[in-house]
Amino acid sequence: MSEVEYDTRGVVKKFMYVNRKAPYGTIYALEVLEAVLISAAFEQHACIVFIDDGVYQIKKGQDTAAVNMKNFSKTYGIIEMEKEDADEDEDLDMVWRIIVEKESMEARGLTADDFVVNVEVIASDELAQIMSEQEVVISG
C-alpha cells in the first residue's frame, strides 16, 4: 500500500491519553507512553491522565528486576520536560497537563509526593468535565 498523508497544517487539537492499567502485567502502559512521546512532535495540546491502577505507572521507587521487565518509569520524565518546554515557549501554542485522578490516588494510599513527575490531582467529576472538552481521547 502506498503512503497516505493528510493535510494537517495549522491543526491544533486537544488530545487526551488515558492511562488506566498497572505499568507491568500488560503492555498497555508502555505503548501509551510511546504514543504520547511521538505525538509531542506534532505540537498538539495534551492531557496525560492516570486513573485506576494507571496511577502506579508513575509511582516512585519501582524495582522491576524480579519480574524481568524494563523499568520505564523514568521515561515519564520526558513527558514532564515536554510540558515544561511548552509552558516556557511563548511562541508555542501547546498546553500539556499531567493529571492524576484524586479518587484513584487516594484509594491506593498514595499522595502527589509519591510520583516521579509533578502532577495535578483532580477529582473525578472535574476530570469528567475536562474529558468532555477533549477532541481526541486515546486510552490504554
Place this chain on the structure above:
Amino acid sequence: MKFGIQVNEGPFTHQASDSAYLFAKAAIDKGHQVMRVFFYYDGVNNANKLSAPQSDDRNLVKLWGEMAEEHNVDLVVCVAAALRRGIVEDNLAEGFRISGLGQLTEVGMAADRMVVFGD
C-alpha cells in the same frame, strides 16, 4: 463525517477488532468516510496474513483487506508494535501498510471523530 479508528486488540482473543470492523462498515454504508484504521498493541495481529481461522469462522484479516480495497480505507500497522509481535512486510496481509505512531496522531488531527476500540 470523517472517522479515524484505532484498534488495540487482536482478532481472536477479543471482540474489539470485530466491533471496529462492524463500526467502520456501518459508517461507510451510511456514507461516511473512514480515513484510516490504526492498529496498535495486539491489534497489529489483524494484519497477519498467516492467520488461518477455521473455514466456518469469520476471517477478519481478509475482511479488513477487502474493505481497504473496496472503500479506499488506509489500514496502518504500528511498526514498533508490529516488530515486537513478528508482523513484518513478509507476512503483512493485503491492504495493510506498516508505518509509525505519528500516523495515529495525524489521523486524530485530520478526522472529525477518533474512535478507539480496545480493552
